[in-house]
Amino acid sequence: MSILLQATGLNKRFQNIDALDNVSLTVSRREILAVVGESGSGKSTLLATLAGLQTADAGRITYYGGDRPWDIGDMDEMQLRRLQRTQWGFIHQNARAALRLDVSAGGNIGERLMMNGARNYGDIRETAARWLDEVEIGRERIDEMPLNFSGGMLQRLQIAATLVTSPELVFMDEPTTGLDVSVQARVLDLIRNLVHKLDVATIIVTHDLGVARLLADRTVVMQGGAIVEHGLTDQVLDDPQHPYTQLLVSSVLPS
């Protein structure tokens, strides 16, 4: 499998906390990578840094998609924006904050297309309708304001609004945390089906090892800003080597 994103030696310090401590990782095309670890271990910081939403103090991130390798640190602001809104996507935990609640479902999905230069209303609308079907909201709700959508629907709308440009790489930060358990399963199922169908590489942050087990090809375990263990998900969860991972697995996955 060819490498899509490579990070080496990422460091990030907040006051006296090492949020990222010499983090290196790779993601291959079509691969799903889970980042697990306890609260405050640096998962969100890592994800936001990889996605170019915040900058590291040190380290290098190279993206091998598109026509040539890009060093994220060398890109100008507009190049990075283009990359983020075409070949990348970011799905936030809080869909309510990420979406426009006073804009129709179709407009929310269409925004990414319009930001990428789409200027044909009929085409935008048709694409949005297709995606509403795809995420099981249904095209008949295209003109509805998402204000009254349930938490699960909002998250499915955010997924549609992100995947609409068929990105190569999607970053997800706890996409199902905060949803009812029954709803979580449905959203996870949708994510799994879509990322496989679209062959999109995914880096998913979760503190739920069950999510990693369900979705991820590989898993990295973070503690105190550092990656303490990484490997195939089954390996990491079934035969953890690091004491911290052993603790995580034994406390969360009683089987």
Add this chain to the structure above:
Amino acid sequence: MISYNFAYLDEQTKRSIRRALLKAVAVPGWQIPFGSREMPLPYGWGTGGIQVTASVIGETDRLKVIDQGADDTTNAVAIASFFKRMTGVDITTRTADATIIQTRHRIPEHPLTENQIIVYQVPQPEPLWRLIPERPVAMRAHALGDYGTMYVKLYEDITRFGRVASAYEHPVMVGDRVLMSPSPIPAFDNPKMDRMPALQLFGAGRERRLYAVPPYTSVRSLDFSDHPFHPGRADGTCTLCGSTTSYLDEIIMDDQGTRRFVCSDTDYCSERQDAKEVTP
């Protein structure tokens, strides 16, 4: 008796506003901050436009002030009489005779010339404000010319109203570079801004920003390829002058609720009525 400086503002304030206006002319459509002063009117009554007018008006100017197309509304009369007292300049209702036109909500029907300046009163200068409420983020969008988000509003307009033109304040691209609010004029007036021979100045008092469109600058209304911009006009004829092309207001004529259309631009309408009387 208190004596005021010519045009109310002191010379230093006028100079600083003129400096801001020169910057605004140099970067068409770009919003320039300025040190908006307290005016003897509350915000929302055209304080931005008044300060711009006060900064460019001279003794030989002839001023026209309109509100919704009419010279005789309370607000227009108040602003005109303010300038009459503070400058002594002639006030005119005739578009063709005016050298400066201060306006709220309309551009006159009579085409403007190189010898004229039109000053717009602007409540909200930032076209992106609803979509990008955080000012620094909107500023980055302007800096990068990254305006795709604005189309979300157009998408919603078509979805709700079936056509691209919001009734008023329809966003425009100036000089193919800067996204600008045309102020709350009807979409019908947007095409008049394009390559207008007159200098167009915009003042927002509460928001403390001004901007400009120099003469003959391209001003394009945003639209979609399959929903081209359509300057909306009520499909009717002016009851008073018979115009079939001017922007119309709908008024109720009598107790039975009979509705009639009349020109919104009262000067244009009376000029046409006068012309009819001379040559029946």
